[in-house]
Amino acid sequence: MTNDAKIRVEHLNFYYGDKIALSDISMVIPDRQITALIGPSGCGKSTFLRCLNRMNDTIPHTRVEGRVLLDGVDIYAPGTDVVDLRRRVGMVFQRPNPFPQSVFDNVAFGPRVLGLHRHHDLHEIVERSLRDVGLWDEVKDNLRQNALNLSLGQQQRLCLARVIAVQPEVILMDEPCSALDPIATLEIEELMRRLRENYCIVIVTHNMQQAARVSDWTGFFWLGELVEFGPTEVIFTRPARKLTEDYITGRAG
Amino acid sequence: MPRETFDRELQRLQDELLVLGSMVERAIAESVDALKRRDFEASRRIIAQDRDINARRFAIESDVLVLIATQQPMASDLRALAAILDLASELERMGDYAKGIARINLMIGDQPLMKPLIDIPRMAERACSMLRRALDAFARRDVALARAIPAEDDEVDALYNQVYRELVTYILADPKNIDQANYLLWAAHNLERAADRVTNICERVIFTVTGELGELNQEGNGIEDLPG
Numbered sequence: 001m002t003n004d005a006k007i008r009v010e011h012l013n014f015y016y017g018d019k020i021a022l023s024d025i026s027m028v029i030p031d032r033q034i035t036a037l038i039g040p041s042g043c044g045k046s047t048f049l050r051c052l053n054r055m056n057d058t059i060p061h062t063r064v065e066g067r068v069l070l071d072g073v074d075i076y077a078p079g080t081d082v083v084d085l086r087r088r089v090g091m092v093f094q095r096p097n098p099f100p101q102s103v104f105d106n107v108a109f110g111p112r113v114l115g116l117h118r119h120h121d122l123h124e125i126v127e128r129s130l131r132d133v134g135l136w137d138e139v140k141d142n143l144r145q146n147a148l149n150l151s152l153g154q155q156q157r158l159c160l161a162r163v164i165a166v167q168p169e170v171i172l173m174d175e176p177c178s179a180l181d182p183i184a185t186l187e188i189e190e191l192m193r194r195l196r197e198n199y200c201i202v203i204v205t206h207n208m209q210q211a212a213r214v215s216d217w218t219g220f221f222w223l224g225e226l227v228e229f230g231p232t233e234v235i236f237t238r239p240a241r242k243l244t245e246d247y248i249t250g251r252a253g
Numbered sequence: 254m255p256r257e258t259f260d261r262e263l264q265r266l267q268d269e270l271l272v273l274g275s276m277v278e279r280a281i282a283e284s285v286d287a288l289k290r291r292d293f294e295a296s297r298r299i300i301a302q303d304r305d306i307n308a309r310r311f312a313i314e315s316d317v318l319v320l321i322a323t324q325q326p327m328a329s330d331l332r333a334l335a336a337i338l339d340l341a342s343e344l345e346r347m348g349d350y351a352k353g354i355a356r357i358n359l360m361i362g363d364q365p366l367m368k369p370l371i372d373i374p375r376m377a378e379r380a381c382s383m384l385r386r387a388l389d390a391f392a393r394r395d396v397a398l399a400r401a402i403p404a405e406d407d408e409v410d411a412l413y414n415q416v417y418r419e420l421v422t423y424i425l426a427d428p429k430n431i432d433q434a435n436y437l438l439w440a441a442h443n444l445e446r447a448a449d450r451v452t453n454i455c456e457r458v459i460f461t462v463t464g465e466l467g468e469l470n471q472e473g474n475g476i477e478d479l480p481g
Contacts, residue, residue: 194337
């Protein structure tokens with residue numbers, strides 16, 4: 001695991017009003033690997049994830065201290081183009097959230113926002129993105145159907161295709177399988193392993209077996225702190241910290 | 254505690270393993286005792302009882318797999334279960350050594366022993382003592398004890414070398430002794446192997462507690478130290 005750092009987080013603090021939600025987090029997230037963030041509800045892992053593409057900016061009365069370097073450049077530096085940041089660092093959410101439009105328009109949405117309008121180009125991007133998420137064969141005969149007619153697992157893959165369509169570098173996933181059945185979950189996991197070849201992936205999950213199955217690196221959060229971060233195989237077989245051990249063996253949290 | 258069911262089942266499996274261990278320990282001690290006393294009845298009983306040892310080992314193995322499949326253990330829980338799997342198979346093999354010694358008694362048949370057995374029972378005593386304490390170390394997760402036991406294997410190896418040299422002098426004195434000397438050497442070899450397996454058990458104890466996998470005893474065993 002010698003991949004370069006894609007994201008470098010340095011002494012990150014995050015506040016909701018006066019309340020500190022993340023305290024002194026430092027972490028190196030490698031490129032073309034899957035990093036899983038685990039921990040009990042309210043431990044700060046989702047807040048942390050949302051710090052990586054400034055999604056928390058939209059929440060009033062929040063404050064960030066410290067640095068988040070994407071390819072060495074601080075995303076919180078003044079003058080950062082947040083729209084471009086969110087193109088480079090895409091996000092998939094807990095519940096699939098396709099727009100109530102056609103499959104085609106969902107995937108073409110991002111490229112259109114970025115100024116691409118020629119149908120031929122759009123079609124090429126839509127096809128490639130849908131192929132990348134393994135959805136093309138299932139929808140190619142009816143790209144005009146409403147995305148909400150797809151199964152939840154297909155909708156979630158569509159949301160991934162929508163992210164991929166704008167050629168991001170990092171994909172953030174916040175509990176991407178929690179609304180899916182076991183088969184759809186495994187499909188997403190297999191997909192993640194494939195996408196890992198080209199993207200830096202960070203996933204928040206409550207499902208420890210999922211973290212163990214898909215990720216290369218695991219970070220364990222507890223009460224707003226990063227307790228332990230290391231190779232997944234080490235975290236799940238011989239963690240260094242007692243608290244990590246207690247959590248992953250189901251005796252704390 | 255949110256893991257009561259799992260903890261209870263893990264404890265039960267560990268207890269089962271200790272029962273298996275004491276069966277094996279007794280089989281080793283009794284096999285040598287039967288050989289010493291030329292008690293064929295006892296040897297036949299030990300051979301028959303090996304089936305119980307094997308059955309228990311399979312039961313433990315199957316229960317461990319069920320527990321892994323149904324409870325998804327992690328970290329030290331997973332290591333403990335992996336160790337139980339491994340220890341059960343080590344113990345089963347040690348049981349086979351006892352059965353082998355019982356067979357040797359039957360194979361030697363009616364001919365009297367060419368000498369009273371002294372070092373072979375000592376080897377058995379040492380091996381059993383090592384086994385008992387190694388399993389105790391596992392039950393108590395005692396790393397210091399697990400690290401200390403393998404050094405005693407050298408004593409078993411030394412006894413084995415002694416038995417070998419002594420048996421060679423009997424062969425040289427009268428070639429008619431070859432058959433029985435071979436049988437006795439085989440018995441001693443089984444005990445030497447049994448003690449070696451105790452070292453493996455100690456390695457698993459350390460693995461269970463610390464997660465480190467490694468050899469505890471890099472020294473050669475008896476036979477490798479012998480000339481020729």
